[in-house]
Amino acid sequence: MTEELGLRERKKLRTRTAISAAAIALFLERGFDAVGVAEVARVAEVSKRTLFAYFPSKEDLVLHRFADHETDAADVVRARRAGQGPLSALREAFLRGLSERSPVTGLSDEPAVLAVFRLVTGTPALVARLAEFTSAGEVALAAALAEAGVAALDAELAAAQIAAVRRTLAAANMAAVAAGVPAARRHREAVEAAERAFTLLTTGVGIP
Missing domain, CATH: 1.10.10.60 (Homeodomain-like)
Structure with missing residues (x-):
């Protein structure tokens, strides 16, 4: 059976x-x-x-690839090592994704990935549908953070910030690659941006 x-x-x-x-x-x-x-x-x-x-x-005919990764951040939080903080785990996972050229990080110059990226960003209906998946992923992350002991409101606020950072980093990487920058050449700058972003998440942006 x-x-x-x-x-x-x-x-x-x-x-x-x-x-x-x-x-x-x-x-x-x-x-x-x-x-x-x-x-x-x-x-x-x-x-x-x-x-x-x-x-x-x-829309799902195209975006199921994104939907399949909807709970990635939440999964990382739940699967983190004993004693490791949620943000540390997310930072580590994103940097690993950059090294592996994961499409989720935007740092992939595979022709098929670039073609789908251009299709999605150039189609309003797909952009709108993608926003729904992004929102659902944020909710899932907030739930995972709450399970990790973060207060409910703090978990929601943190999830929103983390989701925004991941989305911004990925969009910048994909835009650079789509403009013709090889992923291998973009990697160092992508790592630096990710390190800076996650540091700001940890310490605060420092804007009065």
């Missing part, structure tokens, strides 16, 4: 990946607004009903 469930889950994952790949290829070729869901289903060789079972909205 376990093996059967494993096969079923792998099949679902392949179907999900195939639908998304077909959609993104069409969107990149003709633009997000010019392609309908029915066409995506036809190219992916699934019914519209099946498509919507995997992706509740057209």
Whole structure:
């Protein structure tokens, strides 16, 4: 039974990946607004009903990649080492992501990643939907911080600041890479910016 469930889950994952790949290829070729869901289903060789079972909205065909990382920050806090503070764990994870060229940090110059970045930032509907995922991730982080013993209001305020820092750092990195700066060359500046940002989170911005 376990093996059967494993096969079923792998099949679902392949179907999900195939639908998304077909959609993104069409969107990149003709633009997000010019392609309908029915066409995506036809190219992916699934019914519209099946498509919507995997992706509740057209925007999710692209943004599920971001949604899959929605709770990353919260997960880092919950998985931190014994005795390690939440902010220290988040700082460490972000720096590791930079070294690994994780798309989440914005420091990836893989053509496919850049293409999706340009698609998202150039499509208002996708930008709006992405903001929803960002907000949900912030809520999840606040919950994780509260579990770590941070007072409720402080957890919410800290989550908002941390989320903003991570988002700002990633956007700056991706903008630089999209402008033609190789990720390897951008890495040092990205690390310096991340170190500065997380230091400010720890000590405060110092603005009267």
